[in-house]
Amino acid sequence: MFQPEAPLVERRQVARDLFVLAFAAPEVAAAALPGQFVNLLLRPGPLLRRPFSVHRATEGRVEILLRAVGAGTAGLLALRPGDCVSLLGPLGAGFRLDAAWGSIALLSGGLGVAPFPLAAQAARAAGLEVTWVHGARTAADLCSEWEGDRVVWATDDGSRGFAGSAVDAVPEVGAILACGPNPMLAAVARRWPEAQVAVETYMGCGTGVCLGCAVPKAAGGYDRACSEGPVYRAGDIDWPALPDHLHYRLTA
Amino acid sequence: MTDVGVVLGSLALRGPVLAASGTFGYGTEVPLLERRALGGMVSKGIFLRPRAGTAPPRIVETPSGMLNAIGLQGPGVEALIRDYAPAWAGWEFPVLVNLNGESVEEYGELAARLDGVPGVAGFEVNISCPNVDQGGMYFGNDPVAAARVTAAVRRRTRLPVWVKLTPMVTDIGVIARAVEAEGADALCAVNTFVGMSIDLRTRRPRLANRTGGLSGPAVRPLAVHLANQAAGAVRIPVVGIGGIATAEDALEFLVAGCAAVQVGTATFIDGGAIAAVHDGIAAYLEREGIASLEKLPRCLPRD
Numbered sequence: 001m002f003q004p005e006a007p008l009v010e011r012r013q014v015a016r017d018l019f020v021l022a023f024a025a026p027e028v029a030a031a032a033l034p035g036q037f038v039n040l041l042l043r044p045g046p047l048l049r050r051p052f053s054v055h056r057a058t059e060g061r062v063e064i065l066l067r068a069v070g071a072g073t074a075g076l077l078a079l080r081p082g083d084c085v086s087l088l089g090p091l092g093a094g095f096r097l098d099a100a101w102g103s104i105a106l107l108s109g110g111l112g113v114a115p116f117p118l119a120a121q122a123a124r125a126a127g128l129e130v131t132w133v134h135g136a137r138t139a140a141d142l143c144s145e146w147e148g149d150r151v152v153w154a155t156d157d158g159s160r161g162f163a164g165s166a167v168d169a170v171p172e173v174g175a176i177l178a179c180g181p182n183p184m185l186a187a188v189a190r191r192w193p194e195a196q197v198a199v200e201t202y203m204g205c206g207t208g209v210c211l212g213c214a215v216p217k218a219a220g221g222y223d224r225a226c227s228e229g230p231v232y233r234a235g236d237i238d239w240p241a242l243p244d245h246l247h248y249r250l251t252a
Numbered sequence: 253m254t255d256v257g258v259v260l261g262s263l264a265l266r267g268p269v270l271a272a273s274g275t276f277g278y279g280t281e282v283p284l285l286e287r288r289a290l291g292g293m294v295s296k297g298i299f300l301r302p303r304a305g306t307a308p309p310r311i312v313e314t315p316s317g318m319l320n321a322i323g324l325q326g327p328g329v330e331a332l333i334r335d336y337a338p339a340w341a342g343w344e345f346p347v348l349v350n351l352n353g354e355s356v357e358e359y360g361e362l363a364a365r366l367d368g369v370p371g372v373a374g375f376e377v378n379i380s381c382p383n384v385d386q387g388g389m390y391f392g393n394d395p396v397a398a399a400r401v402t403a404a405v406r407r408r409t410r411l412p413v414w415v416k417l418t419p420m421v422t423d424i425g426v427i428a429r430a431v432e433a434e435g436a437d438a439l440c441a442v443n444t445f446v447g448m449s450i451d452l453r454t455r456r457p458r459l460a461n462r463t464g465g466l467s468g469p470a471v472r473p474l475a476v477h478l479a480n481q482a483a484g485a486v487r488i489p490v491v492g493i494g495g496i497a498t499a500e501d502a503l504e505f506l507v508a509g510c511a512a513v514q515v516g517t518a519t520f521i522d523g524g525a526i527a528a529v530h531d532g533i534a535a536y537l538e539r540e541g542i543a544s545l546e547k548l549p550r551c552l553p554r555d
C-alpha cells in the first residue's frame with residue numbers, strides 16, 4: 001500500500017459525461033491488480049477519500065474512470081494537469097483468474113466498466129479468451145474504449161447492439177466477471193452464482209479499520225468491501241440487504 | 253528533544269497521541285501508519301460475544317464530519333484474546349481494550365476475562381456508544397449507571413481503567429465526578445455526538461440505523477469545551493477526543509486541561525496523521541520554549 005501525491009497527467013472523455021483521469025503514481029501502478037481500487041483525497045475537497053476502481057495501470061500511470069455525481073467527483077473532474085491528489089492504494093482483493101476457464105466474459109453496466117481494461121489485459125496474459133460485454137441506457141452513454149478479443153454492446157433503448165440488459169447479452173463462456181449497479185449484479189447472482197462481482201459501498205477508510213463498508217453475506221454477518229472485497233462470488237452476497245444507495249445508476 | 257511523554261496514573265506513555273477506538277481496528281490492519289509516534293492505541297469496542305453490527309449504509313459524510321452507525325461489530329472477547337492480543341504483547345506502546353456491555357455485569361465479566369492477558373495494558377470503558385440498543389450511551393448519561401459500570405470494572409482488575417464519556421449529557425462534570433469516585437484512573441472525553449442526515453430523494457434517513465455518531469472536525473469546538481469542563485470537574489487525567497487532525501487541534505485540548513489526546517477520523521484520511529500531530533506538538537513546545545509537555549500551561553474552567 002502506497003500513499004503518493006499523484007499529479008494528473010491526462011484526462012480524456014470516453015462517453016457522454018464519462019471521463020478517464022490518469023495520475024502519475026508509479027509504485028501504485030506497478031502493484032495494482034485487476035479489481036483493486038485506489039482511495040483519492042482531494043484538497044480542498046470533501047473530508048473523506050473517495051474510492052475508484054483501477055481502470056488501467058501502465059507506464060507508471062494509474063487511470064480511473066468516473067462521472068460527476070457529487071462534490072468529490074466534480075472536484076476531480078475540475079483538476080488541471082499537474083494538480084495533485086493523495087492517492088492511496090492499491091486496496092482490496094481483486095478478481096481471481098484461472099487459465100483453466102478457457103474464456104471469460106467481462107460484463108459491465110455503465111460506470112461498472114471501470115475495472116475491466118486492467119482485467120482484460122490480465123486475462124489475456126493468462127491465456128483466456130475475453131469477451132467484453134458492455135451495456136448502458138443509450139449509445140451515447142457507452143464507454144467507447146474496450147479491450148479483449150470481441151465485444152458485445154447492449155443498450156436499454158436498442159440504439160446500439162443488443163436491445164435490453166447487458167446481462168441478457170452474455171455468450172457461453174467459462175467464467176463471468178461483472179461490475180455495475182447493485183441491482184444488475186443481483187440479477188447476475190440469480191443467474192450465475194459462481195460469477196465474480198465487484199460491489200460498491202460507502203467507505204470511511206478503505207483500509208479495513210472503520211467497518212463502514214459492510215457487505216451483507218448470504219451466510220449471515222458482514223464483510224468489509226475494502227478488504228475481503230470489493231470482489232465477491234455473486235452467490236455469497238445477501239443482495240436484498242445490500243443497499244442500492246448509489247444515485248447514479250446508469251443501466252437497469 | 254522536548255519531552256512529550258505523559259504519565260496517566262500507572263501508565264507511562266512515550267507520547268500524548270493515541271489512536272481512538274473504532275478508527276484503528278485492532279492495530280494490525282494499517283501498514284502505512286507511522287507507529288513510532290503512537291503513544292498508545294485503543295482497540296475497536298468489544299463485547300463478550302460476537303456481534304454482527306448494524307445494517308448498511310453505516311456511514312455518511314456530513315459537512316466537515318461523518319456520521320457512523322457501525323453497531324460495535326466485533327468477534328467477541330475470546331477471538332480478540334486469540335487473534336490480536338498476542339501481537340499487542342510485542343508492541344512498543346500500550347493497547348487498551350474498549351469494553352462494552354449490555355448490562356453492568358457484562359462489563360465486569362469482560363474486565364475479569366481480559367485482566368492478565370498479555371498484550372492488554374488497560375481498559376477504556378465505553379459508556380457512550382450511540383449505536384447500540386442495549387447499554388452504551390444509556391449508561392453514560394446517567395451518573396448512577398455510569399458509576400455502577402465503573403465500579404464493576406474496577407473491582408475485577410488492577411489494570412488502568414479509563415472511562416469514555418458521551419457528549420450527550422446536560423452536565424458532563426456530574427458524570428465525570430461519579431466515575432472518578434468509583435476509581436477510574438482517567439476519563440476520555442468525548443465519544444461521538446448523535447446526529448441524523450436525511451436523503452431528500454427518498455425522504456428517509458441516510459443511515460439504515462437512522463441515527464449515527466458524528467465525528468471529525470465538525471465536532472472539535474464542542475469536544476474541546478466538554479473536555480475542558482470534564483478536566484475542571486475531576487483530579488484524574490482527561491484524554492481529549494474529537495475532530496483532531498493537526499497538532500494545533502491537539503494542543504487546544506491539551507491547553508484546555510487534557511493530559512493526552514486521541515485521534516480518530518483523521519486517520520481514515522491520512523495514515524500519517526498521528527505522526528504529524530505528535531511531531532507538531534513537540535515542535536510547538538520547542539518553539540514556545542516549553543521544556544516538556546507536563547509544563548504546558550493549562551486553562552481550566554476554575555482558573
Ligand SMILES: Cc1cc2nc3c(=O)[nH]c(=O)nc-3n(C[C@H](O)[C@H](O)[C@H](O)COP(=O)(O)OP(=O)(O)OC[C@H]3O[C@@H](n4cnc5c(N)ncnc54)[C@H](O)[C@@H]3O)c2cc1C
Pocket residue numbers: 037046050051052053054064065066067068069070071072073074111114115199200201202203225230245246247309310311312313451458459
Ligand atoms: C470499491 C469501489 C470502487 C468504485 N469505483 C468507481 C469508479 O471506478 N468510478 C466511479 O465513478 N465511481 C466509483 N465508485 C463510486 C465512487 O466512490 C463514488 O461515486 C464517489 O465516492 C462519489 O463521491 P462524490 O463526492 O462525488 O459524491 P457524494 O456527494 O459523496 O455522493 C454521491 C451521491 O450519493 C449520495 N450519498 C452519499 N452518501 C450516501 C449514503 N450513505 N446513503 C445514501 N446516499 C448517499 C449523495 O447524496 C449523492 O447524491 C467506487 C466505489 C467503490 C466502493
Ligand SMILES: Cc1cc2nc3c(=O)[nH]c(=O)nc-3n(C[C@H](O)[C@H](O)[C@H](O)COP(=O)(O)O)c2cc1C
Pocket residue numbers: 204210211212272273274275296297298320322324350378381416442443444466467468469471493494495496514515516517518
Ligand atoms: C467508524 C467509527 C467507529 C467508532 N467505534 C468506536 C468504538 O467502538 N468505541 C468507542 O468508544 N468509540 C468509537 N468511535 C468514536 C471514536 O473513538 C472517537 O471518540 C470519535 O470518533 C471522535 O473522535 P474523532 O473526531 O477524532 O474521530 C468510533 C468512531 C468512528 C468514526
Ligand code: FES
Pocket residue numbers: 202203204205206207208209210211212213224225226227
Ligand atoms: S472502508 Fe473502512 S473498513 Fe472498509
